[in-house]
Amino acid sequence: MIKKLRIQNCLSFKDLTIRFSRLNVLVGENASGKSNLCHILQFLSLSPMVGDLSEAFLRAAGANAMFNHIDIDPEKNNSHFNVECVIPHNGEKLLYTYDLEIKRGGNRLIGTELSVVREKLTLRKKTKKEEVILFENLDGLATILREKSSTKRRPDYITEKIYNNRTMLSEVIDSEEYISANLFKRFLSTIFHFDPMLEHLKDMTFYPSVFFIECRGKNLFYSINQIKNDKYQEYNNANSSGTAIASKTKSNRKDTNELWEGFIERIRLLDENICDIELNEEALRQNITIPVFTNGKGNRYGIDSLSSGTLRAMGILVASIRAEKIRMTIGVTPTVSIEEPENGIHVGLLRMLYDGFEKSTGQYILTTHSPYLIDLFEDNLDGVKCFKKVNNETKLIKLDKKRIKNILEEMPLGEMHFRGILGK
Amino acid sequence: MIIGYSGEGSNDAFVIEALQEMWCPEARVEVAQWRGATGSRRKHEIRKACIELFEKNASLIIFFTDSNNRDYKIVKRNESEWIPDNYRAMTIYAVADRNIECWIVADKEKAKKEMGINKKQLEGDPVKFVNKHFGSYRDSDKKRKIKEFVKSSDMRPENSTTRKVRKAVKYSLTGVAWNEEEKVHRRADSANTERSA
Structure with missing residues (x-):
């Protein structure tokens, strides 16, 4: 499950940190950045699978998306992503932190040339305090931990040179030597x-x-x-x-x-x-x-x-x-983001959809404009993420839960969104 | 300063905005959302509009509605009761006798000059003349035209002293009264307009 995501200088995000629950709903006006967030998640998911970063971005966000990249901060060519995840495995909770910095280069026939500047994957087991660096990639020069041959006293790191148009994560193979890194790769691919x-x-x-x-x-x-x-x-x-x-x-x-x-x-x-x-x-x-x-x-x-x-x-x-x-x-x-699931569905059946998400073990990130779907999150205010576009930049509005709970006595959550007082 | 507003039609909103621009240029009008048709569910929507506008930091909340064929005093008495007690002190419930279009043509000399309508025509329903002159709701320029018309009518306070404002408003509003009884009505409403300003 994704716990936290930080995005810097990409699409409509200048610097945004968002903490996720298991069930999340992204709300906001049109073009406030809800879908952009989903596209970035998909880019992170595709980057180790597709290999080529530019291709992954193209598939996730479309050819024109990189032009927004320029809009947000024309002085900066680099985008930075930081993902914190919890992956339960063999009865243990594994806390991963993945850091990826990419650089925008010249234009391609479709889209933009992207390359890795910095990439790092760390793992911390909930039962242990120390953090282990699984790999680190600096501009194509990567050091990777071979877990099988590592001992407690001497971690066994090998150095490799890789093409910087792809991530180190895409190079991780499924073997016992890289089992932790591969588990994270598998998780990313399920988004x-x-x-x-x-x-x-x-x-x-x-x-x-x-x-x-x-x-x-x-x-x-x-x-x-x-x-x-x-x-x-x-x-x-x-x-x-x-x-x-x-x-x-x-x-x-x-x-x-x-x-x-x-x-x-x-x-x-x-x-x-x-x-x-x-x-x-x-x-x-x-x-x-x-x-x-x-x-x-x-x-x-x-x-x-x-x-x-x-x-x-x-x-x-x-x-x-x-x-x-x-x-x-x-x-x-897995983590699944769904764009406006309410479309074409009778409002009375939204509860059925919501129950389906709730009963499932996956993490869900829904985008919506439907007040009826938002109403269903009244008991899960942590899952409501309210976006607002200020000067072309997506901002996450912090919800005042105490205030919202007071107003809930007068009107449902969806109506607060309709009236623009949800993320005041 | 934020002036919260909830009204029934676009013309009403344009007049309120024109008055705000004239009398409180430093303020901003925040319009409350209305779920459903504006003429229906007034009891529920008034309550929710109060909450919404309060949450949006409005210092003053103005409800504005047309009385149409009803007695405006009865409309005002009945509907203002729906304002929750805790918002009453910051709320003005204004009811236009007949409709807002009567207010737009309050300056009958200007109406005669610019819209080409005489006093006799004004005695009827001015809605059709107003809509004909300023265009339909689809006309994107309608807002600007109405606001300019209201601002340049005799309702405008030439010098912003309370006394002169009151005098100007009274003059312009009583100017369109059709009979003695209505004169009284309009004077009563003008007091509300002054307070909202």
Whole structure:
């Protein structure tokens, strides 16, 4: 779980520190920086996976995003990210701190050239006081701790030269020697930003290189099929190894059945006709996902009979189930950010979505404009993050919990947001 | 200084802003949000607007509404009761006899000159003349036009002494009264306007 994130000089953030709870909601006016925060999280997630930093930024925030980078502080070319995470592993709480400083170089055909200036990953076990540097990378020259051959008295660091257009973290391989660094890498890779788009949710092409329902909802029905059939191997396939950590936490068929039943049960709250979903196997062999729905009378129908709201809700439910699946498969609790989950969903069903997030073990960061969704955070004020744009810069407004609790007697939290008195 | 305001229509807000710019140029008008149609749920929204404007550090809260076909005194008595007791001291509940458009054309000489309407036409409902002259709500320039019209009408205090303000306001407001009974009404309302200023 991400505990704290500090962003300096990137997108609309000049210097912002944000502490997260397990369930978070980002609120603020349009263009206040909510989505930018999610894009930065996704960039941090993609940077060790994609390898090339510029490519990772492009995929996370889009080609034009780097121009905002210039807006925020034209004098500075460097962006700085500091992430603090808690990852429970083998009954122990591991506190990681990842520090990454990147530099903006010349323009590419699309986007901007990015390179690593400084990168450092440290680990502190909650039971122990000392902090261990897992690796440090200064402008392409990296020192890495080999854990297996390290002793208490003499840590075994090796030095390596790496290309500075990629992070040291992307070079960490899945082996017993780098097990702690790799665990953090795995955690980062589980962060994903979900901004569902109807045309992608309906897209029937299967994209093997796209993880789960990343990229705004592509591969939705493939993911649903995997929840159903317990063939959740994408992560391991994509990483081609997955031995050191994943082998210790194999998913359980019984748990998977429960997830599927829970999924169908919640989908039926949206559309009571849906009793089963399956993919046309012949089409799947040709990388096409054609979902077939079955109603209570055994009649089968296609995706066009589904309302767009149901489809979006399906995507969001898969996102929450995905978190649970990842925990079961690789033993790391993921962080999922979802863009305006309320869109297209009846207000009365928002509670159902919220309960889904609450029951799931993942960490959630939602962006919203819906007062009804904000209302659901009345008992979790720590999770409400109120953004405001001041002189083109995103500021986090500290909530006065005592004052808010007093006003809650008069009006709900969402209405406070509507009236602009939430983050006064 | 922040003046909190909650009103019923855009014309009302423009007049309040014009008065603020004339009489309290150093102040800022903070407009309360209104959930739903402005004519409905007044009881709930007045209460919530008070909380909102207080939380936004307003020193004074002005509610402004049109009485339309109702007796403005009854409207004022009934609706001002909805103001929570703890906000009453900082709140002015102003009701325009008929509607705000009557106030906009308070300076009938100016109305006659600029809008081309005579006293007889003013005796009817001035809404259609006001909207025709200043444009519909879709006209982005309407706000500026109304504010300029109000500022340059006889409602403007030429020298900012309380006495002269009162005199100017009384003069302009009684100037559009249609009969003796309404004269009394407008004088009563003008006192509210002075206090809000």
